[in-house]
Amino acid sequence: MSVVVAGIGETQMGKYPHRGLHEMIQQAGFAAIKESRVDPDRISAAYIGNFNGQQLASQGHFGPLAMESLGLSHVPALRVEGACASGGLALLQGVEAIRSGRHSAVLVGGVEKMTHQNTATVTHALTSAMDIEFEANTGLTFPGSFALIAHRYFHEYRNIQSEMAQVAVNAHDNALLNPNAQMHKKIDVDKVLSSPRIADPLGLYDCSLVTDGAAFMVLVSEELAAEIGSSNGHRRVKITGSGHGGDALSLHGKKSMTTFSSSLSAAQQAYSQADLKPEHIDLAEVHDCFTITQIINTEDLGFFKKGQGADAVAEGVTARDGAMPINTSGGLKAKGHPIGATGISQAVEIVTQIRGEAGDRQVRKADKGLTHNLGGTAGTCVINIFEGA
Amino acid sequence: MSVVVAGIGETQMGKYPHRGLHEMIQQAGFAAIKESRVDPDRISAAYIGNFNGQQLASQGHFGPLAMESLGLSHVPALRVEGACASGGLALLQGVEAIRSGRHSAVLVGGVEKMTHQNTATVTHALTSAMDIEFEANTGLTFPGSFALIAHRYFHEYRNIQSEMAQVAVNAHDNALLNPNAQMHKKIDVDKVLSSPRIADPLGLYDCSLVTDGAAFMVLVSEELAAEIGSSNGHRRVKITGSGHGGDALSLHGKKSMTTFSSSLSAAQQAYSQADLKPEHIDLAEVHDCFTITQIINTEDLGFFKKGQGADAVAEGVTARDGAMPINTSGGLKAKGHPIGATGISQAVEIVTQIRGEAGDRQVRKADKGLTHNLGGTAGTCVINIFEGA
Numbered sequence: 001m002s003v004v005v006a007g008i009g010e011t012q013m014g015k016y017p018h019r020g021l022h023e024m025i026q027q028a029g030f031a032a033i034k035e036s037r038v039d040p041d042r043i044s045a046a047y048i049g050n051f052n053g054q055q056l057a058s059q060g061h062f063g064p065l066a067m068e069s070l071g072l073s074h075v076p077a078l079r080v081e082g083a084c085a086s087g088g089l090a091l092l093q094g095v096e097a098i099r100s101g102r103h104s105a106v107l108v109g110g111v112e113k114m115t116h117q118n119t120a121t122v123t124h125a126l127t128s129a130m131d132i133e134f135e136a137n138t139g140l141t142f143p144g145s146f147a148l149i150a151h152r153y154f155h156e157y158r159n160i161q162s163e164m165a166q167v168a169v170n171a172h173d174n175a176l177l178n179p180n181a182q183m184h185k186k187i188d189v190d191k192v193l194s195s196p197r198i199a200d201p202l203g204l205y206d207c208s209l210v211t212d213g214a215a216f217m218v219l220v221s222e223e224l225a226a227e228i229g230s231s232n233g234h235r236r237v238k239i240t241g242s243g244h245g246g247d248a249l250s251l252h253g254k255k256s257m258t259t260f261s262s263s264l265s266a267a268q269q270a271y272s273q274a275d276l277k278p279e280h281i282d283l284a285e286v287h288d289c290f291t292i293t294q295i296i297n298t299e300d301l302g303f304f305k306k307g308q309g310a311d312a313v314a315e316g317v318t319a320r321d322g323a324m325p326i327n328t329s330g331g332l333k334a335k336g337h338p339i340g341a342t343g344i345s346q347a348v349e350i351v352t353q354i355r356g357e358a359g360d361r362q363v364r365k366a367d368k369g370l371t372h373n374l375g376g377t378a379g380t381c382v383i384n385i386f387e388g389a
Numbered sequence: 390m391s392v393v394v395a396g397i398g399e400t401q402m403g404k405y406p407h408r409g410l411h412e413m414i415q416q417a418g419f420a421a422i423k424e425s426r427v428d429p430d431r432i433s434a435a436y437i438g439n440f441n442g443q444q445l446a447s448q449g450h451f452g453p454l455a456m457e458s459l460g461l462s463h464v465p466a467l468r469v470e471g472a473c474a475s476g477g478l479a480l481l482q483g484v485e486a487i488r489s490g491r492h493s494a495v496l497v498g499g500v501e502k503m504t505h506q507n508t509a510t511v512t513h514a515l516t517s518a519m520d521i522e523f524e525a526n527t528g529l530t531f532p533g534s535f536a537l538i539a540h541r542y543f544h545e546y547r548n549i550q551s552e553m554a555q556v557a558v559n560a561h562d563n564a565l566l567n568p569n570a571q572m573h574k575k576i577d578v579d580k581v582l583s584s585p586r587i588a589d590p591l592g593l594y595d596c597s598l599v600t601d602g603a604a605f606m607v608l609v610s611e612e613l614a615a616e617i618g619s620s621n622g623h624r625r626v627k628i629t630g631s632g633h634g635g636d637a638l639s640l641h642g643k644k645s646m647t648t649f650s651s652s653l654s655a656a657q658q659a660y661s662q663a664d665l666k667p668e669h670i671d672l673a674e675v676h677d678c679f680t681i682t683q684i685i686n687t688e689d690l691g692f693f694k695k696g697q698g699a700d701a702v703a704e705g706v707t708a709r710d711g712a713m714p715i716n717t718s719g720g721l722k723a724k725g726h727p728i729g730a731t732g733i734s735q736a737v738e739i740v741t742q743i744r745g746e747a748g749d750r751q752v753r754k755a756d757k758g759l760t761h762n763l764g765g766t767a768g769t770c771v772i773n774i775f776e777g778a
């Protein structure tokens with residue numbers, strides 16, 4: 001059974017240290033509910049993605065928090081967490097709740113409040129997504145982890161620093177056309193390559209952003225979608241395939257550092273459920289916590305052969321006007337990475353593109369889109385495939 | 390469709406500041422898997438309850454953490470959080486995964502590491518389960534919240550401090566017979582009433598414990614249970630009814646402070662699904678974060694009329710040899726409250742009693758048992774009903 005995306009909503013992503021959690025949840029949540037034309041009384045469950053409200057804002061228990069914010073206190077809700085894939089996991093729980101027939105309308109959302117903290121606090125909080133006992137306590141940080149991954153990729157294939165820089169340039173180009181993006185700043189490859197080193201070979205512009213934001217969606221069964229009809233004036237978008245892959249939390253526990261088995265597993269599930277192959281996908285939002293990550297992910301998704309993801313970037317294939325547009329929203333790199341909201345925010349972009357409502361950044365063909373959301377050093381991966389009716 | 394509990398495992402609960410998360414997960418998780426006789430390769434999903442690893446141990450992303458600990462890194466897993474009901478929610482996600490037919494064997498578990506932190510840090514971390522913006526920042530703590538609730542109960546009904554003390558005495562009596570309990574200490578009503586005040590009318594012995602521990606379960610479909618057969622030598626226990634209720638996160642957002650609507654809603658769902666009434670239940674593990682909470686919960690569950698829960702305690706009804714034994718394990722009060730594990734640990738006790746394997750604390754009739762797990766000031770409630778075959 002397919003699941004229909006009835007409504008979407010998100011905040012502008014950015015640095016808003018004075019915005020409260022309630023405010024961001026209300027802005028994104030009410031927008032999604034209003035747009036859906038679903039009677040709020042029909043919503044019978046909710047799944048909220050939040051990565052680290054506890055270390056960053058001393059706040060947990062986001063299920064009832066979000067429901068009280070939205071005037072839906074009676075709705076049973078829970079927080080799901082899988083590091084940077086928390087939003088994708090919330091979406092997936094909602095999809096499964098509809099698909100199983102248990103619910104006909106659910107709310108999924110994500111929120112993160114980050115920029116009121118200093119960089120040291122945020123960097124420490126982010127390490128809760130890796131293994132504290134074996135990794136973080138040795139001094140490893142996430143830029144450090146993905147720098148190791150990049151070096152290994154260079155060793156196994158070739159040095160792709162200039163193509164990684166082009167990933168950042170594409171992201172910034174796309175974000176310039178996205179009013180909800182955090183970063184509205186044109187950059188070029190030289191700027192990326194000459195930017196301060198964070199963890200060699202990753203420079204400042206190879207890293208995604210620290211972001212405040214929220215994103216929500218109302219998901220409904222096909223029966224309820226039929227009842228609502230096309231009264232909301234948007235092209236109907238269905239979620240036709242989903243996958244959740246797991247892998248070791250630690251870097252040392254993985255079979256490979258340059259192929260993420262959680263991505264392979266989630267992709268296999270999602271393609272199989274949707275009965276589609278990688279070449280059928282028109283566009284994708286792909287987890288780009290670092291520029292190297294996006295290139296590895298596009299290979300793992302089967303868009304490009306292993307070791308050839310960088311060539312595709314160099315040839316313009318992944319640009320907005322290319323054959324396989326990646327991260328038309330600006331991605332985590334330039335739209336922003338409000339961690340718990342990221343997976344839902346990726347889906348908001350794909351739905352917007354499939355509806356043909358992406359304005360200046362609309363791609364030519366957008367019938368089938370995919371979201372790829374990674375947690376930690378790929379311990380978690382969630383993939384969803386969206387199709388326009 | 391019913392869900393079969395194939396295996397259970399838990400650590401001893403207590404103060405083990407030098408035990409790591411991996412160690413506790415392995416002790417409880419391997420025990421559950423081994424006892425289940427389920428081939429680990431059949432386990433296709435896992436749900437891990439953890440309340441606040443991030444503030445208490447700088448650790449999140451418990452899905453892949455637990456799977457790597459258990460040698461199951463390929464299994465997709467996620468953390469679910471709903472404050473003190475995190476364990477119950479993990480159990481519920483597992484139940485729904487089996488019931489929907491998506492999986493035939495799943496692992497559910499919970500873990501919390503707390504006692505290495507001082508009381509101030511733990512108290513602050515606990516407030517992440519209430520509304521930070523509206524409640525915690527005013528100085529409210531959980532003993533304070535439940536003290537307000539107790540005072541309101543006294544106002545609406547009568548002062549029940551001595552019955553609340555008896556709740557603590559019963560819990561300690563039961564824990565004396567539970568080798569996994571944290572507290573092995575006989576107390577009497579006078580000791581509870583004369584104990585230092587934490588937040589009047591709650592004294593030290595009205596409050597549950599700060600605990601390290603983990604608890605795990607393997608859940609399987611009836612088909613897979615039939616395949617395994619009775620080779621594991623335990624009476625078969627099924628989960629026949631489940632419910633998840635929501636309410637406002639904040640105290641000010643609730644309709645009543647002495648009847649928890651999340652409990653009413655979860656109970657209605659669970660009883661209806663199991664086709665049972667409160668009077669059919671033989672014994673229950675009921676969330677006793679404070680002594681007042683247990684009394685309110687037993688009323689909300691329909692075991693006793695509103696305002697009469699304290700009478701039942703005074704009359705010995707809720708004692709281990711009473712007509713409705715409550716918290717034969719010792720409860721959160723004396724077995725311990727390893728927050729993310731608590732909901733699973735409650736279920737471990739009910740399954741152990743229904744199997745007739747509770748040793749010295751075995752109750753006479755244990756065919757139908759119930760677990761009630763509350764999160765925060767009742768923003769979340771999860772109820773499960775277990776029946777022996």
